[in-house]
Amino acid sequence: MSFTLEDLPYPYDALQPYLSRESFEYHHDKHHATYVANANNLVKGTEYEGKPIEEVIVTAYNRNTPIFNNVAQHFNHHHYWKWMKPNGGGAIPGKVEKAIIESFGSVDKFREEFQKEGLGQFGSGWVWLEAKDGKLAIRKTPNAENPLIHGAAPILVADVWEHSYYIDYRNRRADYLKAFLDHLVNWEHVEEMFDAA
Numbered sequence: 001m002s003f004t005l006e007d008l009p010y011p012y013d014a015l016q017p018y019l020s021r022e023s024f025e026y027h028h029d030k031h032h033a034t035y036v037a038n039a040n041n042l043v044k045g046t047e048y049e050g051k052p053i054e055e056v057i058v059t060a061y062n063r064n065t066p067i068f069n070n071v072a073q074h075f076n077h078h079h080y081w082k083w084m085k086p087n088g089g090g091a092i093p094g095k096v097e098k099a100i101i102e103s104f105g106s107v108d109k110f111r112e113e114f115q116k117e118g119l120g121q122f123g124s125g126w127v128w129l130e131a132k133d134g135k136l137a138i139r140k141t142p143n144a145e146n147p148l149i150h151g152a153a154p155i156l157v158a159d160v161w162e163h164s165y166y167i168d169y170r171n172r173r174a175d176y177l178k179a180f181l182d183h184l185v186n187w188e189h190v191e192e193m194f195d196a197a
Helices: 021-043 053-060 065-082 094-104 107-120 162-169 173-184 187-196
Strands: 125-132 135-142 153-159
Touching: 021 065, 021 162, 053 065, 065 153, 065 187, 094 107, 094 135, 094 187, 107 125, 107 135, 107 173, 153 173, 153 187, 162 173
Parallel strands: none
Antiparallel strands: 125 135, 125 153
16 A cells, blocks of 8 residues: 555635645645655555554654654645635534534634644644544644644644745745635534544
8 A cells, every 4th residue: 555645625726815826736746745755665665564644653753754754744734635625714513613612612712722833833843623532622743743643633734834835925824824714724624534533
């Protein structure tokens, strides 16, 4: 079983004006494609070959950094594309909204904390909404790290590596995170991941 770079779940220009065609051409076709190619080359002939992606991430963490970095980045990006959609944002499905309110006090508090943690991630990384022990929490992670290595299930992510937003927002990470929550989040995919968790 090898890792595959899937097509985006929407046309390259479908998320304009919030993310441009050029952004996806670089981010998906160059960055993500490189992680997939590297991951396939690195796992060949190792104990990780043919294993489910989640298992590779958890077992390679702190044991094989090159494999972990490339496989985790493939996983992170694979879901990041699905966590966005044209005309995204808007109403949150009932059970997800209920869990957000139970965990954060309100949807506004969740949004505030998600943006604060995303802004507070120094350098390259991610900001996640995760589920663990029936509770939702926000976690920022550096580089390729994700909630799986902390025993949690990822529910939503915003990529805060500069390459994810620099073409469209330059150094305005705050504007990118606000646009992500207001206009891009695919709450149906969040609900699917929430149900699976």
